[in-house]
Amino acid sequence: MAVAELKQGRKPAQLEMIGGKSSRQRIWELIRSSENKERFVGDFIIKYANVDEDTYYTYVQCLLAGGYLEQLEEGGRRRQRVFRLVKDCGLEAPRLDRNGNPTKSGRGIEAVWRTLRMMGELDAGILYSHVNAAGIDLAISTIKSYITALKRAGYLVVTRPSTPNRMERFCLKAGMNTGPRPPQVQRVKTVYDPNLNKVMYAEDPQEAL
Structure with missing residues (x-):
């Protein structure tokens, strides 16, 4: 592997997605x-x-x-080996580690987005309570960071500003309930919406100076 590839690491989600679907999702659907x-x-x-x-x-x-899956035939090359599906868990591709165990990666943000879509006006504390009630351990600081990113990307409207004694309240803007998959905040300072297959926000490099 080239040195440049090692430095770059994993590509941002929008570069791995086609039609708003990850490579694993496309494989699973086929x-x-x-x-x-x-x-x-x-x-x-x-x-x-x-x-x-x-x-x-x-x-x-x-x-x-x-x-x-069950392997039916070995085949000469790995791309020619024959398999069949034996456990169909539905539309969403199973999130698994290399040992076949379900991963918890992304479950917290999924729960935050799902709660935002289901409820009206709320604050970070309410989100924290709902997410943790679902058995998902997610720090309130992570929730606040995600909310900040969604506000910058135009998903949320503030309905009550924060004060020294109470949290800011907010809700999804009309028309911004874009679908079931949560917008993804990338390390390259963008917010990508897999439902729309679109980058909704990119930080201006000058703002970071």
Whole structure:
């Protein structure tokens, strides 16, 4: 791997997404399709999910370890091995580690976004209570940072400013309930909405000076 690739690390979500869907989501949807459930090979999935072989193979190994797939034929090359789906958990791609165990990554932000979509006016404290009541451990500082990013990106309107004795209250703006997948705050200081497949906010470099 080139030094430049090592320094860059993982690409921002908007560069990995196609049509607002991650590479794993595209792989999963193709595996679930009626013509592939009983028998599929990597060549087909790689081509139509528009992913590279390593991305495909890594996720297939996670699905195998988690009991979602069964291998039917070895094949000469790994992209020619034949599998079938044995555990269909629904539309959303299973989030698994390399041992096939469900990961908790992103669950907290998903819960925050879901609560914002379901409820009206609220504050960070109410969000914290709802998220933790769902059994998800998420720091209130993380919630506040996410809310700040959503305000900058135009998702939220402040309905009551904060005072020394009470928290700011806010709600989703009309028309900004864009879908079930939470907008993602990137390390490159952008907010990406996978429902719209669109960058909703990018920090002006001059503002950081």
